[in-house]
Amino acid sequence: MPKLADHGERRAQIAEALLRIAGSKGLHAVTMRSVAAEAGFAVAVVQYYFESKEKLLLFALQHLAQRMGERVRERVGEAGSGASPLRVVETILGQAVPADEESRIFHLVYTSYAVLSVTDPALAAQPFLAAPNLMQTFIADRLREARDTGEIAAGLDPESEAAVLLTMSAGLGTSVLLGQRTAEQAMDILRYHLTRIAASEH
C-alpha cells in the first residue's frame, strides 16, 4: 500500500470544502468540479472518496448536523447542570439563530436541503423531522420542570408552548438568514417571549 491517506480525514476535508461553497455561493453552486477545486483536489479524487454527488451531499449534511449537535450540547453543558430549565431552553433556542459563520452555513444549507426534499423524493425528509421532534419533546420536558418549580405559570401547556417556541425560533433563524433581522434583534424577540412566559404567573 502506498501513501497512507486517512479516508475519514479526506472525506471531512472534501465535505468542508462543499460547505464553504454552499455557504458562500449557495447549494446550487455545489458541483463536483467546484468542490474539487475548493478542496484542492482533482475531480476524480472526490469521486474516489464518494460514490456519487448525492452521497457526498448527504455526508456533508450529516457532518454539519453532527458538529452543530455537538455545539448545542456543549453550550448547554456550559450553562451548567445547575442552570434553570428556562435558561436551558433559551440556550438551545438561541442556537437556532445564525449568529456566526458556521451557524449561518448550517441553517442555509439545511433550509436549502429541506426545501428540496419537499419535491424531491430521492432526498428522504426523515432526517429533518427526527431532530426537531426530539427537540420539541426535550423542550416540553424542560417546560414541565419549569412549571413544577413555579418558574412559569401553571396554566401553560408545555407541549404547545414547546411547539410555539420551536417554530418561532425556526422562523427567527430564517428571517436572520434573509437579512430581515440581525441576530441580536432575533435574540431580543426570543428573550422577550421567554420573559413573557416567565412573568405570566397569577
Place this chain on the structure above:
Amino acid sequence: MPKLADHGERRAQIAEALLRIAGSKGLHAVTMRSVAAEAGFAVAVVQYYFESKEKLLLFALQHLAQRMGERVRERVGEAGSGASPLRVVETILGQAVPADEESRIFHLVYTSYAVLSVTDPALAAQPFLAAPNLMQTFIADRLREARDTGEIAAGLDPESEAAVLLTMSAGLGTSVLLGQRTAEQAMDILRYHLTRIAASEH
C-alpha cells in the same frame, strides 16, 4: 396585425404553468422547456413573452404574491369590518399555513426563491422583506387596538408580539410544508398562542 393575442393573458398562462411545475416538481425543475411544454407552447413563445428565464421567474413570483395578497385581503374582508382585532390577526396569520394547493405552492415557491436570494445577488431580496415588514406593522397596530379595548393584556408589547406571531406563523408554514405537521395542527398551535395572549390579563 395578425392574431390578436392578449399579452397579459399569455403571460399569466405561462406564469401559471411555471407555478404548476414549481409546486409539483420543485423550483429546480422549472426550465424554459418544461414550462413551455406545460403551457402547451413552443419554447420560443415563452422567450417571446419573456426576455429571459430570470424575468419569467420574477414575474411568476409577483403574479403569485399578488394573488395571495388579494386572497388575504378577501379573507380579512369576509371576517367583516366589525371583527375584533385579534380575529383579524388570526385570519391573516392563518394564511401563512399552507392549507390548500395554491397556498402550498405559494409557500414552497416563495421559500425556494427566498433561500436562493440569500446567496444569489441577482435575485434581489427586497421583495421578500417589504411584505413581511408591512405585515408586522399592520399586526402591531391591530394588537395596539386590542390592547386599548382590553382584548389583550396591557403588559404586552405590540411590536414584539407582532414579531413573535409573524415568525411563529412563518415557522409553522414551513413545518407544514415539510410534512412535519398537518395544517390543522399548525392552526391549533396558532390558536393556542392567541388564546394565551388573550387570557393573560391581570
Place this chain on the structure above:
DNA sequence: ATTTTGGTAGTACGATGGTACTACCAAAGT
C-alpha cells in the same frame, strides 16, 4: 527487482440547460 495496489490526474461522453437564429404562417394595412 518487479509486481501489486492505493491514490491522483486528465480527458471524454452523453444529457441538459438558456438562448439565438431562421423559417413560417396568417391577419391587418396599403
Place this chain on the structure above:
DNA sequence: ACTTTGGTAGTACCATCGTACTACCAAAAT
C-alpha cells in the same frame, strides 16, 4: 394583391453538469 408585422415553431450553439474511463505514480509486498 401584396407587403408588413405579430405570433409560433424547429433547430442549433455553447456552456455546464455528473460520471466513466484510462493513464500514471509511488510505496508496500513478494
